[in-house]
Amino acid sequence: MVLEEVKWTREQSGSREGLIQRITENPQLNAGAFSVTTGKVLTSLFVKPITPERARTALSWEECADAASPSPRPGAKRSLFGISLSSIDGDAVTAVFQFFLPHVRALGYHEVYLGSPLPGLHAWKRANPEVPAGDYVYAKRNGLPLDPQLRYYHGKGFHSIVACKENYFPHERSLDHAAVIRGDIDDLILALPRAADPVHP
Ligand SMILES: CC(C)(COP(=O)(O)OP(=O)(O)OC[C@H]1O[C@@H](n2cnc3c(N)ncnc32)[C@H](O)[C@@H]1OP(=O)(O)O)[C@@H](O)C(=O)NCCC(=O)NCCS
Structure with a gap:
């Protein structure tokens, strides 16, 4: 709830009951990082x-957050939806991913979908009022997504843009748009920073 209040607006944030429901419905599919010192x-x-x-x-x-979970079919690829990621510390995101990705891979999941905000869309639309938002979602600079948050997720291994959605969630700077993106869990693991080479005495 502390992170919900710091990182999301009142309209966007999850309620206490909502968070408890996420945890009780899928106890193995939630993770958090806490400071060791404080x-x-x-x-x-x-x-x-x-x-x-x-x-x-x-x-x-x-619609995704409320959807009933599918019953696993033998042999079928198992997919996850990222309900939310909230953080005040980039190293803690890395620590959570380092723990969580091999954990869900071992549970049989192969890919993650999520709806990413597009915080650069508001300013871009002001400069390009006639161009559809979809063009912005696929726009690149130096081979990387133009939008800062899409670039962030690209760096985390989310390499596919699946769709551009309007009225997806309340998010002012995204004009309520989102990009549905997808990452293979193997790619997300490969994108993790490598542990420093061992230091030999
Ligand atoms: C997205 C989030 C989890 C990333 O946390 P983090 O790993 O600690 O990374 P940072 O917030 O320092 O962002 C790292 C870089 O990603 C980019 N980025 C990520 N999210 C961004 C956003 N909403 N707007 C602008 N840039 C963003 C920036 O380029 C940033 O670079 P900077 O350090 O120069 O500002 C965190 O910013 C957050 O909780 N945001 C609010 C909630 C949210 O949008 N969650 C994801 C929903 S799908």
Whole structure:
């Protein structure tokens, strides 16, 4: 709840009941990082199982967050939806990913979908009023997504942009738009910073 209040507006943030529901529905699919010295919360991550069809075609974040979890089919690829990631410390995000990604891979999940905000869209639309938002979502600079948050997720291994959605969630700077993006869990693991080479005495 501390991170919800710091990182999200009142309209965007999860309620206490909502967070408890996420944890009780999928106890293995949530993680947090806390400071070893102060105990202060640094990062929270909530995901849930989803079908790729639902993640791709849903009209809103809520539709994915509220969807009933699919029952696993033998041999079928298992997919996750990123409900939310909130953090005040980049190293803590890395620590959570380092723990969480091999953990969900071992549970049989292969890919993660999420709806990313597009915080650069508001300013871009002001400069390019006639151009559809979809063009912004796919726009690149030096081979990387133009939007800072899409660039952030690209760096984390989310290499596919699946769709551009309007009225996806309340997010002012994104003009309520989102990009649905996808990452192979193997790519997300490969994108983790490598441990420093061992130091030989
Ligand atoms: C997204 C988030 C988890 C990243 O946390 P982090 O790993 O500690 O990384 P930072 O916030 O320092 O961002 C790192 C870089 O990513 C980019 N970035 C990420 N999110 C961004 C955003 N919303 N707006 C602008 N830039 C953003 C910036 O380029 C930033 O670079 P900077 O250090 O020059 O500002 C954190 O910013 C957060 O909790 N944001 C609010 C909630 C949110 O948007 N969650 C993701 C929803 S899908």
